[in-house]
Amino acid sequence: MSLNLQEKDKKNIWHPYTQMKDYSQRDLLIVDRAEGIYLFDENGRRYFDTISSWWCILHGHNHPTMKKYVSRQLEKLDHIILAGISHESVILLAEKLVEITPDPLTKVFFSDNGSTACEIALKMSLQFWRHSGQPQRNRFVSVLGGYHGDTIGAMSLGGVPEFHEEFKDLLFESFSIPSPHCYRCPMGKEQNSCELECLQPLEDLLDREGQHIAAMIIEPLIQGAGGLRIYPVRYLKRVAELTRQHGVHLILDEVATGFGRTGRMFAMEHADVVPDFLCLSKGLTGGMLPMAATMTTDEIYNVFYDDYVENKTFYHGHTFTGNPLAAAAGLGSLQVFADEKPFDRMKQTIPHLHHCMERFRDLPWVGDVRKLGMICALELVKNRETKEPFGFRERVGWKIYLEGLKKGLILRPLGNVVYLWLPLSTTMAQIDEITELTYQVLSDPANINGWPG
Numbered sequence: 208m209s210l211n212l213q214e215k216d217k218k219n220i221w222h223p224y225t226q227m228k229d230y231s232q233r234d235l236l237i238v239d240r241a242e243g244i245y246l247f248d249e250n251g252r253r254y255f256d257t258i259s260s261w262w263c264i265l266h267g268h269n270h271p272t273m274k275k276y277v278s279r280q281l282e283k284l285d286h287i288i289l290a291g292i293s294h295e296s297v298i299l300l301a302e303k304l305v306e307i308t309p310d311p312l313t314k315v316f317f318s319d320n321g322s323t324a325c326e327i328a329l330k331m332s333l334q335f336w337r338h339s340g341q342p343q344r345n346r347f348v349s350v351l352g353g354y355h356g357d358t359i360g361a362m363s364l365g366g367v368p369e370f371h372e373e374f375k376d377l378l379f380e381s382f383s384i385p386s387p388h389c390y391r392c393p394m395g396k397e398q399n400s401c402e403l404e405c406l407q408p409l410e411d412l413l414d415r416e417g418q419h420i421a422a423m424i425i426e427p428l429i430q431g432a433g434g435l436r437i438y439p440v441r442y443l444k445r446v447a448e449l450t451r452q453h454g455v456h457l458i459l460d461e462v463a464t465g466f467g468r469t470g471r472m473f474a475m476e477h478a479d480v481v482p483d484f485l486c487l488s489k490g491l492t493g494g495m496l497p498m499a500a501t502m503t504t505d506e507i508y509n510v511f512y513d514d515y516v517e518n519k520t521f522y523h524g525h526t527f528t529g530n531p532l533a534a535a536a537g538l539g540s541l542q543v544f545a546d547e548k549p550f551d552r553m554k555q556t557i558p559h560l561h562h563c564m565e566r567f568r569d570l571p572w573v574g575d576v577r578k579l580g581m582i583c584a585l586e587l588v589k590n591r592e593t594k595e596p597f598g599f600r601e602r603v604g605w606k607i608y609l610e611g612l613k614k615g616l617i618l619r620p621l622g623n624v625v626y627l628w629l630p631l632s633t634t635m636a637q638i639d640e641i642t643e644l645t646y647q648v649l650s651d652p653a654n655i656n657g658w659p660g
C-alpha cells in the first residue's frame with residue numbers, strides 16, 4: 208500500500224517550498240495519524256513534530272476537546288457564506304478574540320490564511336486613509352528579513368529575497384528598513400550594548416516620508432521565516448512609538464507568534480504594544496483547520512461605516528471566510544487554554560527548554576543560540592570568529608533534515624538555521640528527548656555539509 212501511495216503522490220502532487228526533484232528521488236514520509244506531539248507513518252514509526260506542522264499546532268495533534276468542538280459543529284452546519292449572514296461559532300469566536308486582545312482591538316475580519324490576514328490589513332489601511340482625506344498615504348514600510356506570506360501584497364512587503372526574488376516584477380514598491388538581526392547586526396553593534404542604531408533609518412524615513420506612509424508591518428519579536436531572528440522588546444516598543452508619532456498605522460503580524468508560542472498569548476504583550484491591525488492565523492484554530500483574522504479598532508472601522516451610497520464598503524472576502532468548522536476549532540482551542548492552563552505549565556517547560564539548548568553552544572559550528580518561549584534556533588556557521596555562513600550550495604540544512612528523520616525528528620532547517628518550534632503542550636520529558644536527539648544529529652560532523660574539518 209505504501210509504495211502505491213508514494214507513487215501516486217509523486218505522480219500528482221506538487222509540494223510547497225519543495226524542490227520536486229529532491230522529493231521524487233527519495234522515500235517519502237507519508238503520515239498516517241497523529242497524536243500529541245507525535246506523527247506516525249504507515250509503518251507505525253513515530254516522529255516528533257518539532258515544528259508544530261509549520262508552526263500552527265498548539266496543544267498537540269488531535270486534541271480531544273478540539274475534536275469534540277469540530278464534530279459537534281459538523282452535526283449542525285458545515286459551511287455558510289459570511290457576507291451578511293452569520294453563525295454561532297464565528298460570533299462566539301470573534302467575541303473571545305476581542306476579550307483576549309487589548310481593548311482598542313474590537314473588530315474581527317476573518318479570512319483563511321496568514322498571507323490574507325496581512326493583505327487585508329494593508330487594504331484596510333489604504334482604504335482608511337482614502338476615506339480620511341489623506342489619499343497620499345499610500346506607501347508601506349516593512350523590515351528586511353521579514354516574512355508575511357506568499358501573495359502579492361505580502362511578498363511586496365517581504366524581506367527574504369531567497370523566497371521572492373523570482374517574482375519581483377509582480378511586486379509593488381515599498382520602503383524597507385534594516386533587519387534587527389542582532390547576531391549579524393547591520394550597524395555593526397552588539398546586542399546588549401546597542402542603542403537601537405538600526406532604527407535610525409526608520410526615524411529618517413518617517414521624518415522624510417511620514418505623510419506618504421499608510422502603515423508599517425512587522426513581526427513582533429521574531430522574524431520567523433527570515434531565519435528566526437529574535438530581537439529585543441525595546442526595539443518593538445520604539446517602532447510603536449515612532450509609528451504613533453507620525454500617525455502611521457502599525458500592523459503586527461502575529462500569524463506565527465500568536466496564541467502562546469512566545470510564552471505570552473501574543474508576542475506584543477512582552478512589549479506592551481497595541482497595533483492598529485493585528486494579523487492572526489496558524490494557532491488561531493490550534494492548527495486544526497485553516498482560518499485567519501485581521502483585528503482592528505473602532506476608530507478604523509468607523510471610517511468605513513456610512514450610508515451605502517457613500518461607497519465606503521470594504522470590498523474584500525474569501526469563500527471560506529469564517530468557516531463554521533474552523534471557528535469551532537478556534538473555540539475548542541481557546542477552551543483548551545482555559546482547561547489546561549498552558550501558561551502555567553510553560554513556566555517550567557520554557558526555562559527547561561532554554562537550559563537544554565545551552566549545550567549546543569559547545570559545537571564549533573553553532574554560531575548563535577536564540578530562544579523565545581517555545582521557539583529556539585541555532586545558526587550554523589563555518590567559522591565562529593568570522594561568522595562565515597555555510598553557502599547555498601552546501602545545503603547544510605538538507606543533510607540535517609534527512610538525518611533528523613532517521614532519528615524520528617521532523618527538523619526542517621531554514622537555510623543555516625536549525626530550529627525547534629514546539630507545541631505549548633510539550634512536556635519536560637519530551638523536551639529532554641527532542642533536544643538529545645537533535646544534539647545527536649548536530650554533534651556528528653558528518654552531518655554538517657560543508658564543515659571545513
Ligand SMILES: Cc1ncc(COP(=O)(O)O)c(C=O)c1O
Pocket residue numbers: 320321322323325354355356357426431432460461462463464488489
Ligand atoms: C509571520 C508570518 N506571516 C504570515 C505568514 C503566511 O501565512 P500562510 O502561510 O498561512 O499564508 C507566515 C507563514 O509562515 C508567517 O510566519
